[in-house]
Amino acid sequence: MTLIQLQHVSKNYVMGGETIRGLDGVSLEIDHGEFVAIMGPSGSGKSTLMNILGCLDVADYGTYVLDGKAINQMKDAQMAEIRNRKIGFVFQSFNLLPRLNAYENVELPLIYRGMSKKEREPLVMQAMKDVDLVDRRRHLPSELSGGQQQRVAIARTLAGDPAIILADEPTGALDSRTGAEILDIFKSLNEQGRTIILITHDLAIVQQAKRVVYFRDGRLSEVG
Numbered sequence: 001m002t003l004i005q006l007q008h009v010s011k012n013y014v015m016g017g018e019t020i021r022g023l024d025g026v027s028l029e030i031d032h033g034e035f036v037a038i039m040g041p042s043g044s045g046k047s048t049l050m051n052i053l054g055c056l057d058v059a060d061y062g063t064y065v066l067d068g069k070a071i072n073q074m075k076d077a078q079m080a081e082i083r084n085r086k087i088g089f090v091f092q093s094f095n096l097l098p099r100l101n102a103y104e105n106v107e108l109p110l111i112y113r114g115m116s117k118k119e120r121e122p123l124v125m126q127a128m129k130d131v132d133l134v135d136r137r138r139h140l141p142s143e144l145s146g147g148q149q150q151r152v153a154i155a156r157t158l159a160g161d162p163a164i165i166l167a168d169e170p171t172g173a174l175d176s177r178t179g180a181e182i183l184d185i186f187k188s189l190n191e192q193g194r195t196i197i198l199i200t201h202d203l204a205i206v207q208q209a210k211r212v213v214y215f216r217d218g219r220l221s222e223v224g
């Protein structure tokens, strides 16, 4: 079943009178439950695509339909609602709040959703279990390794029960062994039925993805 449908999506950035091409007529369909790796040289449009898929930005041209809803026709508030409910982000930098411990970092988005402490606790604990970090939940980010911090960031995303996980270079700041552990987490989340779209330069990840999409100069080509 189709989850994501992009048709002829273009995005330009205008800076100082100059137009910079971000995406140039990209069409792409992704089904529920897919694991897609996105590759391509620096500046080829990968993060631009991620921002559009994640409802952080809108295309200049073309259409984006997510789960049957036309995103490009929505108002900002509606887009924010979809983003909060359906999309989980994981970045290269873990973006954890330094004064909150692991548990509290995972809990924070649920507080923003207005959930009570009682509602939050099982969701946070399940997410910490999914990344195998229950025993480190009282640690501050500075008391965790890079791989553990990334696992907290993944748990924070999971607690919100997103339909799609968008990860932009999630192993980029990690050594290869730790990166492989993070990849294993994404793989098991995919096996549980979550849709994963992952930007990477890491060939080990690409070899394990079921599908690889390659960008060059804002255009897309699929690799078998």
Ligand SMILES: Nc1ncnc2c1ncn2[C@@H]1O[C@H](COP(=O)(O)OP(=O)(O)OP(=O)(O)O)[C@@H](O)[C@H]1O
Pocket: 013, 014, 015, 020, 021, 022, 040, 041, 042, 043, 044, 045, 046, 047, 048, 049
């Ligand atoms: N906010 C912005 N304002 C102006 N230009 C931008 C902006 N974001 C991206 N660009 C430009 O759009 C093009 C695509 O950038 P994008 O960030 O999508 O590349 P990328 O494939 O993610 O690269 P990298 O692998 O280095 O992260 C680049 O030429 C970039 O300079």
Ligand SMILES: [Mg+2]
Pocket: 046, 047, 048, 168
């Ligand atoms: Mg990028």
